[in-house]
Amino acid sequence: MNAIDLFAGIGGNTEAAKMAGLDVVWAANHNPIAVEFHSLNHPEAIHSCQDLQQADWSQVPAHNFGIASPCCQGHTDARGKEGPHHHKSRSTAWAPVSCWEYHRPEVFLIENVPKFLNWKLFPQWKSCFESLGYSLSINTFDAADSGVPQNRERVFIIGTQSKNPIEISIPKRPHVGVNSIIEWDYARWSLIEKPGRAAATLERVKNGRKRFGDRFVMPYYKSGSGKTGRCLSRPIGTITTKDRWAVVDGDKMRMLNINEYRKAMSFGDHIKLPKTRTPAIQLLGNATCPVQVRDVLKAVKKAI
Structure with a gap:
């Protein structure tokens, strides 16, 4: 057809x-x-x-x-x-x-x-x-x-x-957890406790640790998923056109990378995306x- x-x-x-x-x-x-x-x-x-x-x-x-x-x-x-x-x-x-x-x-x-x-x-x-x-x-x-x-x-x-x-x-x-898409060996991590980190972010990290331990995902901007984030065994929340999801690993954290966003949307690795972060995430967030x-x-x- x-x-x-x-x-x-x-x-x-x-x-x-x-x-x-x-x-x-x-x-x-x-x-x-x-x-x-x-x-x-x-x-x-x-x-x-x-x-x-x-x-x-x-x-x-x-x-x-x-x-x-x-x-x-x-x-x-x-x-x-x-x-x-x-x-x-x-x-x-x-x-x-x-x-x-x-x-x-x-x-x-x-x-x-x-x-x-x-x-x-x-x-x-x-x-x-x-x-x-x-x-x-x-x-x-x-x-x-x-x-x-x-x-x-x-x-x-x-x-x-x-x-x-x-x-x-x-x-x-069966539901697939967000842990299936996280690239733990990805290089670009930063310390959670660093100058300039927003108090609201630190509070979400603190609350997430109480519920999920050292590893979890959370919205970096605004709220969503309450104020504690999500455990890795659950699917991540809805991907939008805004870069808002972060992953926490012990004393460090980072935003999801483009490839992780691609996998969260169920696109294969063969799909070409803009090399620049913002338009790539906008296209993925607008996609089905x-x-x-x-x-x-x-x-x-x-x-x-």
């Missing part, structure tokens, strides 16, 4: 599609850096760097399967105290509607944060697809249940040209977890 990937980012959905036996023939995103690295990782696809709300869908290849991950920033609480913000990112959800009004694929999959379902315009958005003859199946899964070493809950909306929504189930795998989406896509293929 041929597929297209809207809001493709660095390629989490495309990686998943390939693992599930789909051929991604076209991928698009508005971010030039994301398109550059998606092209490096998936040179077989046609790439487009554009605002998809302005797309000419007649120029997009015909496809049986549509995949899209519209911007989630307008719905998520990942911005902390600021909360979700309302700007044009919310309106990106209308691009798949217009695309699949034109192409009418047999099936599509749309991924977003669970609070997407609380969007005031969600009922109208859903009814647009129903007007086009699609039945929508709405499912929420945690990436950790697919064996990804990260708790990352996402909603997956499946549209099919059928009388009733399809029902899918994905196997629940390929292993999780693979499981969903396989379940969809089985159900249809």
Whole structure:
């Protein structure tokens, strides 16, 4: 089956599609850096760097399967105290509607944060697809249940040209702890007790030691995972576009490195990323977890 990937980012959905036996023939995103690295990782696809709300869908290849991950920033609480913000990112959800009004694929999959379902315009958005003859199946899964070493809950909306929504189930795998991705021999550690270390950081380290001993992970900035961090046998908390997770080992600590972030997102070592830390983490935090989406896509293929 041929597929297209809207809001493709660095390629989490495309990686998943390939693992599930789909051929991604076209991928698009508005971010030039994301398109550059998606092209490096998936040179077989046609790439487009554009605002998809302005797309000419007649120029997009015909496809049986549509995949899209519209911007989630307008719905998520990942911005902390600021909360979700309302700007044009919310309106990106209308691009798949217009695309699949034109192409009418047999099936599509749309991924977003669970609070997407609380969007005031969600009922109208859903009814647009129903007007086009699609039945929508709405499912929420945690990436950790697919064996990804990260708790990352996402909603997956499946549209099919059928009388009733399809029902899918994905196997629940054992949770994988964050210890599986930590590179303990990585060189760039610093002493915890050093001049300038924030009091809040030292307090989190102190609390973490009481609960977990000498080794654990914790949010370096703000809170998350309470004020004690997480034990290494648990999946890490949600990876975002901000560099915020640190690992503690005895009297030293450091931020997670790019390769550890990549593994936490379930990307393979073959995936190329920017060499600069900030854009690499931004691309990873904006991505989907390929292993999780693979499981969903396989379940969809089985159900249809």
